[in-house]
Amino acid sequence: MLLEGKGLGYRYDRRGDWIFRDRNLSVAAGEIVGIAGPSGCGKTTFAKLLAGCAIPGEGEVLYGGMPLAVKGYSPVQMVFQHPERAVNPRWRMQRIVAEGGMPEPGLLEAMGIAEEWLGRRPGELSGGELQRFCIARALGGGHKDADRRRDDDDARCADAGANLERRAGNREAAPAWPGLHQPRAAAAAPVVRPDCRVGGLTVCCLLLIGAVVLDCQDVVSARVKQQ
């Protein structure tokens, strides 16, 4: 399965300046792509386009060769930079995590999420705990359902399933481990492709895992999760 952004451009206003133009990116199943750039250069906006959270001013986003669904569950999920701004503050965590479909058994536990937290509201959790929910939501069961609807290829489904399980089973490092922000180690991180460069300077900021877009600076911990 391929996620492709073709000739993507974005501007806030129809007569305004372009934030960026003519950006291309493709991510294949099983591949991790890092996107780097200085703060404010458009990494988050680019990610939002890929995840269907914003509509490109020009260009198109294709998932498996088809345009992203406008309605319903998007097969491309995004994990936002500020978890407290990505959840409904009045909902309980149970409902928030279910937005991404029923989480597979064991996922919440593997994410270090205590069952008791499911009854709380976002304001009653710490920032790190909240982000774990956002990651769990992005990895939720909706993924598989959407894939099945879209594509009957059994082999591919099995592959996606294995990917999800691998991800779920291994996030030993979790955000719980401080000190994983170091670009030093990030230098050895995934594939950073020159053709997807949005800004100039190289700083690790954003990651695509299969069809999950992680908006973070923390490439290393994401990498640990993936292993």
Add this chain to the structure above:
Amino acid sequence: MALLEVEGLTVSFRRQSGLFRQRTMEVIHGLELTVDAGQVVAVVGSSGSGKSLLAHAIMGLLPDNAHYSGSIRYDGAPLDAARQAALRGKEIAIVPQSVTYLDPLMRVGKQVRHAVAASGEGGEQLQKQVFARNGLAEETARLYPHELSGGMARRVLASTAIVSGAKLIVADEPTPGLNEEAARETARQFRELADAGCAVLFITHDIQLALSFADRIVVLYAGTVMENAAAADFAGDGERLRHPYTKALWQALPGNDFKPLGGSQPHPDKLPPGCLFAPRCSHASEECGSQRPEFMPLRDGAVRCFYAS
């Protein structure tokens, strides 16, 4: 001289359970730390260990259903609710962890100037200086919070505390989302404030950044301080560190052994009867499983462990 002294701080939350019953959940237990004027004290610990609650308790920003006991003293006198309200934004300032603390309806330049106004005049110039120093373009001042990127919002938040003229600054994770250079620049500014006589409590996940500029490191685990160490103790194999948890943290860094520690932090409802770290500790004995160690001074620091030497 200690500008901030926290002793035996305990924070608990009342939660409704069922229609008529309430439960209390203790999330911070017997926490102790001091910050001297001229000092940067970094607080590290995994998520949910109580770092932000500590910051909010000091500033008097805990929610209504929270209850705290123990003593918080600022400049020699107890820091009660009335004094917190009087000093907040003037003598004590916070850099909140969440970017939602910015006023969504006010241009960010004005918000920073507002923070200066609390301490004196020359707001506009100070705001321009601090923006330039933090790599924020001059036009940024005219933007609203929703128009900022995550990293820019962080720098605006840090700017408000930097220009506030406060003597005690509590920075609650001011650097995630910033690239290494910007994070170091933020750290450098807090260091300069401390060198000019401020006391800085720097809450972070980034041990290496903390070590690069802090004087002392306070390690939190499950709501209490496990160790209070000098930054210089974090060296080599960690043989100068006092607590097994601190050692494990040190060895988990990518630059050291990158060796993860199994298990996870206990939930506040299911705290072990003895040492909070005992279930994950490789040196735990029977005593550790039944009795909770006191926080004891040791080698120019302090530790909560029976076997520290």
